[in-house]
Amino acid sequence: MTDTILEARDIHKSYGRGPARFEALTGVSLRVEAGESVAIVGKSGSGKSTLMHLLALLDSPDQGAVAIEGKVAGELSVRQVDRLRNTMFGFVFQQFFLIPSASVLDNVILPLKIARVAPRERHERGMAVLRQLELDDKAANKAVNLSGGQKQRVVIARALINEPRVIFADEPTGNLDTATGRLVEDILFRLNREQGITLVIVTHDTDLAARCDRQVIIRDGTLVAAPEGPLPPVVDPAAAHAGPAVTHA
């Protein structure tokens, strides 16, 4: 289990031009192994989200390269990049980005629609994932009518539906109270443990960061401490008293 799934090679990224030009990343190199959970931490404005967006192929670096399983993203076509994101990645953000007027199920199966999966299969897989997150009774509800914690679980369901290799989470608990946040964290780490899904989590929360296999600290666009290779797994005190446990299908 030491296959490198994501790799950043000396990437630079700047925003704006002329005097307003701002160097958000100045030469970051990072390897993420498959099955690992990595926390990207640092002060606000240090470039955490920028780095995550580049790793998730949502943006391209000015200099340097991002490679996914050894393939350099800059050499792929737009179509291949879209496909990679659709099939390999799941996204969880601080804000939910749910389509409020659509049903929970429709929100969850959106990535499958994009992937041209047939309606019947979409429905089955959508219901299975909702069952896994104990939301199957809410499938027909409008997304807007859910509580914050339920919404974030829907978002996780949506991130899971395409059976991704990597889940990118930018402040996944930022919008939730501590207890609900804990619950969402538990779900993410359980997926990491039981399904081997790689986690890349951007967070301010030191507790959350501590639960990850490895912490990457970023300051003013550069990594300040990126220990080589995965650290020995931290003993997870939260796992013992996880609330409504995620039932494994």
Place this chain on the structure above:
Amino acid sequence: MRLVDLLRTAISNSLRSKLRTSLTVIAIFVGAFTLTMTSAIGTGITSYIGNQVASFGASDVLTVTRTADDQLASRDGPAPYDPDAPTLGGGGFGGGGGGGFAPTPLSDADLGTIAATPGILTVDPIVPIMPSYIQHAGGERFELSVNATAALGRVDLAAGSQLSTDGTRNEIVLPTSYLDALGFENAEAAVGQGVIIGITDYLGVMHEVEAVIVGVQNESLFGSTAALGRQLTDELVAIADTGRPESLRQGYFAATATFDPDAGAEEVTAIKAHLADQGFTAQTVADQIGILQTVIDGVILIFNGFAVIALLAASFGIVNTLLMSVQERTREIGLMKAMGMSGRTVFALFSVEAAFIGFLGSAIGALVAIMIGTLISGILADTVLSGLEGLQVMQFAPASVATIILIVMAIAFFAGTLPARRASRQDPIDALRYE
């Protein structure tokens, strides 16, 4: 994304902001409604005129007149007097076209020239007949106006039969408007009945001629005039000329010439050109009605112009509506792109949404136009236009309604490309960054 999913998503997106979509749909509705109405009027009138030409039948007949004096405009002062020029007797034809501008009449020599034109089979002068009255079974007398050219053509019959060409009795075809006055219950009852026609000779002496009603004619574009058979025409002309001094022999305002019914369009054109060279104007029935058609086409074109302007205005409404929803859905678009939706699909989503709004507006517009138009057309046919039997002012041809809907959808689609492009180029990161 699958096509079905794409269509579904686009449609449900357009229904998300119902008020905004409805307002845009109303704007399109107005344009599509007008366009459907005007095209229906065009179809209705064109088909009526087509029927008239067909019912008039005589496609092998030319009406020949002397070409209106072409020097008239360029000549300074009055025309020189020509003692041999023929004159129109009896105060001119039909009360004159107004302004004392009567066409130069045709002389017997002219008839010879026309007859000698290659391709012309027969020539008959058109003689204006002005009977004084018509009477049935000793009842009240009524004025009678006669269609001087009707003997040649066929008419649109309500009952009875056409005038026979070789008839040995005095035949007349009356328009339906005479039925009540003359005391007939309906068209069928009039057929076979006798009438008396009064006419004065040149010296003012009244003569009476008996005739048989062989047919009853629907009212037409040519007004409510009676058609007389050849036998009756000849007899009435003879009476009118009784007592006319030879020196006052009148010319003819026009003549009808027949040509080979199998002649093609080119041959007819050649005959007309040949006659034109000799100073005659020759027109088929279709030519004469064609002028009317041109005027109607022009009016319809103007109305269509207004409808298209309305649609252009509506298309700006579409641009506006969709730009707003692109703005509103920035995050959603960003999210879908992050999840791997291609820019092309995003573009398709928005332009299909525009086309759907166009479809809604045009389909509802066309539907309402058809309902209202059919209603109005029916009412008009029974009231104001009841004189023109067979005229349905508006006729909705499925093909033209479908064309209108497609055109409006195409306009809407193109209007949608602007917002759609903007949406497709949206950067997912801008959408995912939270303020």
